[in-house]
Amino acid sequence: MADAMTSAPASGQESNRGPRRFRGAVAATEVDVRLFGMLFALAGILLGFHIMSGGKMIQPANMVTLVVQASGVAIMATGMVLIIVSRNIDLSVGSIVGVVAMSYALLMTDWLPALGLGLDSPFQWLVALAAGIGIGALIGGFQGFLIAYVGIPSFIVTLGGLLSLRGSVWLLSSGAAVSGLHGEFRKIGGGVLGSIGETATWLVAGVACLAIIGLIVYNRRQRQRYGFPVRPMWAEVLLGAIGCAAAIGLSAFANSNYLPPGLATQFAVENGITEPPGGLKIPLGFPWPILLVMGVTLAMTFLAIRRRFGRYVYAYGGNPDAAELAGINTRLTIMKTFILMGVLCAIAAAIGSARLNGATLDVGQSDELYVIAAAVVGGTSFAGGIGTIPGAVLGAFVMQSLAYGLSFNGVNSPTQNVVAGIVLIIAVGFDTYTRRRGSTR
Amino acid sequence: MSEAVAAAAERVPLVEMRNIRVAFGGVRAVDDVSLSLYPGEVVGLVGGNGAGKSTLIRTLSGAHRADSGEILIDGQPQVIGNPRDAKAFNIECIYQTLALADNINAPGNVFLGREATTPWWNLDDGTMEDATRKVMGRLNPNFKRFNSPVQSLSGGQRQAVAIARAVYFNARILIMDEPTAALGPAETAQVRDLIRQLKNEGIGIFLISHDIHDVFDLSDRISVMYHGRLVGTLNKDDVTTDDVLAMIILGKKPGEATREELEELRV
Numbered sequence: 095m096a097d098a099m100t101s102a103p104a105s106g107q108e109s110n111r112g113p114r115r116f117r118g119a120v121a122a123t124e125v126d127v128r129l130f131g132m133l134f135a136l137a138g139i140l141l142g143f144h145i146m147s148g149g150k151m152i153q154p155a156n157m158v159t160l161v162v163q164a165s166g167v168a169i170m171a172t173g174m175v176l177i178i179v180s181r182n183i184d185l186s187v188g189s190i191v192g193v194v195a196m197s198y199a200l201l202m203t204d205w206l207p208a209l210g211l212g213l214d215s216p217f218q219w220l221v222a223l224a225a226g227i228g229i230g231a232l233i234g235g236f237q238g239f240l241i242a243y244v245g246i247p248s249f250i251v252t253l254g255g256l257l258s259l260r261g262s263v264w265l266l267s268s269g270a271a272v273s274g275l276h277g278e279f280r281k282i283g284g285g286v287l288g289s290i291g292e293t294a295t296w297l298v299a300g301v302a303c304l305a306i307i308g309l310i311v312y313n314r315r316q317r318q319r320y321g322f323p324v325r326p327m328w329a330e331v332l333l334g335a336i337g338c339a340a341a342i343g344l345s346a347f348a349n350s351n352y353l354p355p356g357l358a359t360q361f362a363v364e365n366g367i368t369e370p371p372g373g374l375k376i377p378l379g380f381p382w383p384i385l386l387v388m389g390v391t392l393a394m395t396f397l398a399i400r401r402r403f404g405r406y407v408y409a410y411g412g413n414p415d416a417a418e419l420a421g422i423n424t425r426l427t428i429m430k431t432f433i434l435m436g437v438l439c440a441i442a443a444a445i446g447s448a449r450l451n452g453a454t455l456d457v458g459q460s461d462e463l464y465v466i467a468a469a470v471v472g473g474t475s476f477a478g479g480i481g482t483i484p485g486a487v488l489g490a491f492v493m494q495s496l497a498y499g500l501s502f503n504g505v506n507s508p509t510q511n512v513v514a515g516i517v518l519i520i521a522v523g524f525d526t527y528t529r530r531r532g533s534t535r
Numbered sequence: 536m537s538e539a540v541a542a543a544a545e546r547v548p549l550v551e552m553r554n555i556r557v558a559f560g561g562v563r564a565v566d567d568v569s570l571s572l573y574p575g576e577v578v579g580l581v582g583g584n585g586a587g588k589s590t591l592i593r594t595l596s597g598a599h600r601a602d603s604g605e606i607l608i609d610g611q612p613q614v615i616g617n618p619r620d621a622k623a624f625n626i627e628c629i630y631q632t633l634a635l636a637d638n639i640n641a642p643g644n645v646f647l648g649r650e651a652t653t654p655w656w657n658l659d660d661g662t663m664e665d666a667t668r669k670v671m672g673r674l675n676p677n678f679k680r681f682n683s684p685v686q687s688l689s690g691g692q693r694q695a696v697a698i699a700r701a702v703y704f705n706a707r708i709l710i711m712d713e714p715t716a717a718l719g720p721a722e723t724a725q726v727r728d729l730i731r732q733l734k735n736e737g738i739g740i741f742l743i744s745h746d747i748h749d750v751f752d753l754s755d756r757i758s759v760m761y762h763g764r765l766v767g768t769l770n771k772d773d774v775t776t777d778d779v780l781a782m783i784i785l786g787k788k789p790g791e792a793t794r795e796e797l798e799e800l801r802v
Contacts, residue, residue, distance in 0.1 A: 418598075418618070419618050421617065421618040421619035
C-alpha cells in the first residue's frame with residue numbers, strides 16, 4: 095500500500111498547467127469552487143438583465159421582491175436535495191403546498207373559530223401554523239412510509255400524491271378560494287408589514303458576522319487541537335472578511351428599501367410626525383420570507399453536514415448497500431427525508447398563503463418542477479450522493495432571477511418558460527461535463 | 536495436528552455455526568454447513584464460484600438471515616438479524632466489494648454507522664479524523680488524503696480504509712472476503728502481515744480467498760465448500776495444496792476421490 099500513494103496524481107495538476115498560483119490560492123481557502131461559480135453566474139444574470147433594462151432592474155425593492163418570490167421554492171429545494179441525494183424524488187411537493195395552504199386558510203377562517211378560537215385571538219395563527227406543519231409532516235411521513243417500508247418507488251408514490259393531494263385541495267374547500275387570514279400570520283409573507291425594520295436588520299447582520307467569525311475560529315482551534323493541517327491565516331481572514339462584508343452589505347441593501355411614499359405619509363400623519371422635504375424614509379429591512387430562507391438554509395446545512403441523519407442520507411446515496419451493511423437504519427432515514435420535505439412544504443405554504451392572504455385551488459401548482467430544477471441547477475445529481483443545500487438555494491435564485499429578469503424586460507411568460515427549460519438543460523450539461531473532467535481526481 | 540490448534544480445540548469457540556441453510560428460491564446456496572472459529576485462529580474458507588462461501592459468511596455478518604441453523608457466540612446461541620447485531624458481538628466484515636460510501640471521506644467511512652458525536656449529538660469530525668489518522672498510520676503510513684471522498688483513492692487505499700473500519704472497533708471475529716483480490720504484490724504482503732498481527736492479538740479470522748497460496752500461508756484450518764455443501768474442514772498441516780484443489784474441484788475429501796478422478800485433474 096505504500097507505493098499506492100505516490101502513484102495517485104495530485105488533484106488535477108496534470109491536465110491544468112494554467113495559472114497554478116491562483117489555483118493554489120483558491121485551494122488554500124478550501125471553498126467550494128462550484129458554489130462560488132454559481133454566485134458569479136447569478137451575479138452575471140442579474141447584471142445582464144440590469145443592463146438590458148437600461149439600469150433600472152437592480153434596486154432594493156425589486157431584489158427583495160425577487161427573493162421573496164423565490165423563497166418558497168428555495169426552502170423546498172433544501173429538502174429536495176436530501177431526497178434526490180438519497181436516490182428518490184418527490185413530485186408531490188406542489189400539491190402538499192396546496193393542501194397545507196388551504197388548511198391554513200380553513201383553520202383560521204373556519205375550523206378554529208368553530209372551536210372558539212377566532213381570528214381575534216392573538217395566538218390563533220400559531221395554532222394554525224403548528225397544525226399545518228403537522229399536516230405537512232404527516233403527508234410526507236405517509237408517503238415516506240410507503241416508499242421506505244412498503245417499497246413502492248418514490249416516483250410512483252409521489253406521482254399519486256401529486257394527483258390525489260391536488261384533488262384534496264378541491265375537496266377541502268368544496269372548490270372555493272378562501273381568504274382573510276390572521277394579521278400576524280400574514281407577516282410571514284413579507285411585504286410592508288412583514289419586514290423586521292432597520293434595527294433588527296442590523297442586528298441580524300451583527301449576529302451573522304459574529305457567527306461567521308466564531309465558526310472560523312472554532313474550526314481552526316478544533317483542527318489545531320488534533321494537530322491537523324489548517325488553512326493559512328490570510329485565507330481565514332479573507333473568508334471571514336468576505337462573509338462579514340456580505341452580511342453587512344445585504345443588510346444595508348435591505349435597509350435601503352423604504353416604505354412606499356404614500357404609506358410613509360400615512361404613517362407620518364398617524365404618528366403626528368411632520369414629513370421632511372423629499373418624504374419620510376422608513377427602512378423596511380429584511381422581510382420575513384428572506385429570514386425564513388436564511389434560517390432554513392442554515393438549519394438544513396447543519397443537519398446535512400453536522401448530524402448523523404445527514405451523514406446517513408449521503409452515505410445511502412453514495413452506496414445503499416454500504417449504508418445497510420454499516421448497520422444504518424436506511425428505511426427510517428429515507429422516511430425522515432420525506433417527513434422533512436413535508437415540513438418544508440408547510441413552511442413554503444405559509445409564505446405562499448400569507449402573501450395571498452388566503453388560499454386558492456392552485457397554490458403551489460407546478461412547484462415540484464421548479465423545486466427539482468432548483469436542486470438540479472444547484473448541483474444535485476440524480477445518480478445519488480451528490481448535492482449541497484446552499485447550492486440548491488442558489489439554484490432557486492438563479493431560476494427565479496431568469497424569470498424575473500425576463501419579465502422585467504417585457505418578455506412574455508411562454509418565452510420565459512422556453513428560456514428556463516433551456517437553461518436547466520445547459521446548467522446540468524455543463525455540470526456533467528465538468529464533473530466528468532474532474533472525475534479523474 | 537499442531538500444538539496450537541490442539542490447545543485451541545479445548546477452548547470454547549468464538550463462533551460456532553451449526554447446520555446453516557440458506558436458499559434463494561429453489562437454489563440451496565448454503566446447505567447444512569457447520570463451522571467453528573477459535574480465538575487467534577485463521578480459518579480459510581475456499582471453494583469455486585457459487586460454492587456458497589460469501590452467502591455463508593453473510594449470515595454471520597448479518598447481511599442475510601439463515602433459513603435455519605444456529606449461531607453460537609462464546610458458546611451461547613445468538614440471533615444475528617442485521618449488521619448492527621453482528622457488530623454488537625464484535626463481528627466485523629471486510630466485504631469483497633469493500634462496501635464503502637464513495638462520496639464520503641475516509642474518516643466518514645471508517646465510522647459509518649458508528650459516528651463519534653459531541654455531547655450535543657453533532658458529528659465529532661475532529662475525533663473521527665484523529666482516530667482514522669492513527670489507525671491508518673498502522674495500515675498505510677503514507678496515506679494523507681483524509682478529506683477526499685474515497686472514490687478518488689487508489690484500490691489499495693480503499694482497501695486500507697475498509698480494513699481500518701473493521702480493525703478500529705476492536706473486532707474479535709473478523710471476516711475477510713477476498714481481502715487481496717484488488718491489490719498489487721506489495722500491498723498483498725502488507726495485508727498478510729496484518730492478518731498475522733491480528734491473529735497474534737487473539738482475533739479469530741475467517742479468510743475467504745481464491746488464492747490457494749494465501750490460504751495455505753495464513754490459515755490454521757481450511758474449510759472447503761462445494762455447491763453449497765461443506766466438503767470438509769482440515770488442518771492445514773495435514774493436507775497438501777493438491778488435496779485442497781481436488782476438494783474444491785471434485786467436492787470430495789482426499790480419501791473419497793477415485794484414482795481416475797484425480798488422474799483427470801492432473802491433465
